[in-house]
Amino acid sequence: xxxxxxxxxxxxxxxxxxxxxxxxxxxxxxxxxxxxxxxxxxxxxxxxxxxxxxxxxxxxxxxxxxxxxxxxxxxxxxxxxxxxxxxxxxxxxxxxxxxxxxxxxxxxxxxxxxxxxxxxxxxxxxxxxxxxxxxxxxxxxxxxxxxxxxxxxxxxxxxxxxxxxxxxxxxxxxxxxxxxxxxxxxxxxxxxxxxxxxxxxxxxxxxxxxxxxxxxxxxxxxxxxxxxxxxxxxxxxxxxxxxxxxxxxxxxxxxxxxxxxxxxxxxxxxxx
Amino acid sequence: xxxxxxxxxxxxxxxxxxxxxxxxxxxxxxxxxxxxxxxxxxxxxxxxxxxxxxxxxxxxxxxxxxxxxxxxxxxxxxxxxxxxxxxxxxxxxxxxxxxxxxxxxxxxxxxxxxxxxxxxxxxxxxxxxxxxxxxxxxxxxxxxxxxxxxxxxxxxxxxxxxxxxxxxxxxxxxxxxxxxxxxxxxxxxxxxxxxxxxxxxxxxxxxxxxxxxxxxxxxxxxxxxxxxxxxxxxxxxxxxxxxxxxxxxxxxxxxxxxxxxxxxxxx
Ligand SMILES: Nc1ncnc2c1ncn2[C@@H]1O[C@H](COP(=O)(O)OP(=O)(O)OP(=O)(O)O)[C@@H](O)[C@H]1O
Ligand SMILES: [Mg+2]
Numbered sequence: 329x330x331x332x333x334x335x336x337x338x339x340x341x342x343x344x345x346x347x348x349x350x351x352x353x354x355x356x357x358x359x360x361x362x363x364x365x366x367x368x369x370x371x372x373x374x375x376x377x378x379x380x381x382x383x384x385x386x387x388x389x390x391x392x393x394x395x396x397x398x399x400x401x402x403x404x405x406x407x408x409x410x411x412x413x414x415x416x417x418x419x420x421x422x423x424x425x426x427x428x429x430x431x432x433x434x435x436x437x438x439x440x441x442x443x444x445x446x447x448x449x450x451x452x453x454x455x456x457x458x459x460x461x462x463x464x465x466x467x468x469x470x471x472x473x474x475x476x477x478x479x480x481x482x483x484x485x486x487x488x489x490x491x492x493x494x495x496x497x498x499x500x501x502x503x504x505x506x507x508x509x510x511x512x513x514x515x516x517x518x519x520x521x522x523x524x525x526x527x528x529x530x531x532x533x534x535x536x537x538x539x540x541x542x543x544x545x546x547x548x549x550x551x552x553x554x555x556x557x558x559x560x561x562x563x564x565x566x567x568x569x570x571x572x573x574x575x576x577x578x579x580x581x582x583x584x585x586x587x588x589x590x591x592x593x594x595x596x597x598x599x600x
Numbered sequence: 601x602x603x604x605x606x607x608x609x610x611x612x613x614x615x616x617x618x619x620x621x622x623x624x625x626x627x628x629x630x631x632x633x634x635x636x637x638x639x640x641x642x643x644x645x646x647x648x649x650x651x652x653x654x655x656x657x658x659x660x661x662x663x664x665x666x667x668x669x670x671x672x673x674x675x676x677x678x679x680x681x682x683x684x685x686x687x688x689x690x691x692x693x694x695x696x697x698x699x700x701x702x703x704x705x706x707x708x709x710x711x712x713x714x715x716x717x718x719x720x721x722x723x724x725x726x727x728x729x730x731x732x733x734x735x736x737x738x739x740x741x742x743x744x745x746x747x748x749x750x751x752x753x754x755x756x757x758x759x760x761x762x763x764x765x766x767x768x769x770x771x772x773x774x775x776x777x778x779x780x781x782x783x784x785x786x787x788x789x790x791x792x793x794x795x796x797x798x799x800x801x802x803x804x805x806x807x808x809x810x811x812x813x814x815x816x817x818x819x820x821x822x823x824x825x826x827x828x829x830x831x832x833x834x835x836x837x838x839x840x841x842x843x844x845x846x847x848x849x850x851x852x853x854x855x856x857x858x859x860x861x862x863x864x865x866x867x
Contacts, residue, residue: 389736417741421740427732430732440743441742
């Protein structure tokens with residue numbers, strides 16, 4: 329297997345032979361993935377398969393048991409902290425819960441990375457923050473505290489914060505959950521626009537198959553610690569693998585289990 | 601016979617396990633402290649972070665310290681007068697009130713109040729930040745939580761404690777004065793001059809200052825560590841908060857005994 333890791337390669341992120349477990353539970357078993365520069369790659373998978381875990385591995389917040397992850401040619405788990413932090417300034421991440429700083433207003437949350445990492449004058453910061461908030465439709469909420477936001481709003485503020493430093497890539501963890509159809513549409517378009525106009529590389533983790541396929545350049549389906557299928561949306565739509573069909577068509581029964589691994593149901597109920 | 605052996609073996613393995621657990625925690629908390637030390641230099645260009653925390657750690661604790669100091673001083677005045685008057689030495693009331701507050705009660709009670717008021721809120725705040733992934737999101741924004749969140753709170757705790765203890769002692773002395781001189785008729789001149797003669801700046805006053813710095817160091821460290829290490833759930837945070845206050849109080853009392861024993865011995 330040729331590992332393409334140089335800075336000019338087509339893939340910004342390459343995951344090689346990644347294995348990771350939590351206690352006895354295997355989350356990833358020898359997984360390979362590539363995320364192309366300037367493209368939107370969507371990762372689909374049932375709840376609890378390790379999608380959030382994958383993003384944390386890419387951001388080097390977790391260390392793999394085996395395998396490597398290269399971002400822009402650098403092995404993220406081998407970087408010293410200072411270089412890792414330099415790299416992270418160019419990696420935006422939208423947390424599943426928003427993860428806003430609760431003691432700061434919406435405005436200050438979005439301004440936070442700018443204040444920490446740039447020496448821009450106050451006027452410029454204000455200009456940038458309002459611009460980012462306008463993009464997510466929450467300029468009017470600039471003065472609110474995070475506790476005064478709904479879940480969906482918090483996630484949009486987190487998105488504004490993630491793009492504050494104009495990163496080279498953004499990892500979105502469930503950007504669509506908790507959004508009404510209107511803001512969902514706006515958000516889908518925003519992600520697409522950000523990707524196209526800023527030349528970002530986007531990585532979206534979601535279960536919203538329809539929204540995701542509408543903007544994805546490439547899709548990965550993961551389940552049970554494996555990549556079970558991958559391809560462009562057109563290819564996957566035509567795929568007749570049982571896994572893929574089940575997941576894309578939302579069928580409850582099939583090879584992908586809705587249930588967390590458990591002992592036999594009847595035996596569990598009768599207690600022996 | 602075998603069942604007795606089994607019980608003993610179980611007991612020993614339980615003791616062993618909680619022992620291991622305990623030492624693992626101590627080890628992690630020391631590692632935490634070392635990481636914290638490494639983050640301290642980064643505060644030099646950012647005094648604003650410390651000042652903000654001085655407000656929430658120190659200033660917010662002043663009221664409770666004022667009230668408690670006053671009551672403790674009042675009681676000291678009453679009890680002290682009651683004992684001293686039997687030996688016709690009620691004029692030494694100033695000495696008694698001053699020394700006991702400055703050397704022992706000021707630092708110790710302030711540290712216990714500090715653990716309950718400031719320490720618990722530090723633990724809860726950090727625990728909640730962890731539970732809501734704020735530390736993770738800071739790390740992903742290339743901001744080190746040790747530098748921006750933990751170190752400023754630690755320094756603010758160390759600065760606040762001696763100041764609060766001094767406030768406690770001062771208010772306590774006024775309380776003792778009020779009871780002794782104001783209500784019970786001790787001579788005001790004797791109250792102050794006896795205190796002035798017998799309280800030594802280095803032996804007594806600085807002793808209290810060093811103690812309160814040591815208490816500030818340990819109780820802030822424990823509070824921050826408990827929050828940072830909390831299980832990231834509502835229940836985990838509440839347990840960490842209780843645990844933090846209990847541990848900090850016990851450690852302060854034990855430390856006070858050790859420091860007192862050491863300093864009295866060298867006298
Ligand atoms: N801190 C943790 N300690 C132990 N196990 C964990 C921890 N965090 C997650 N897990 C386990 O790792 C697995 C993957 O979790 P992860 O959060 O990555 O799932 P996910 O794919 O993002 O799910 P969802 O779509 O519901 O967000 C889960 O089975 C979970 O039980
Ligand atoms: Mg998730």
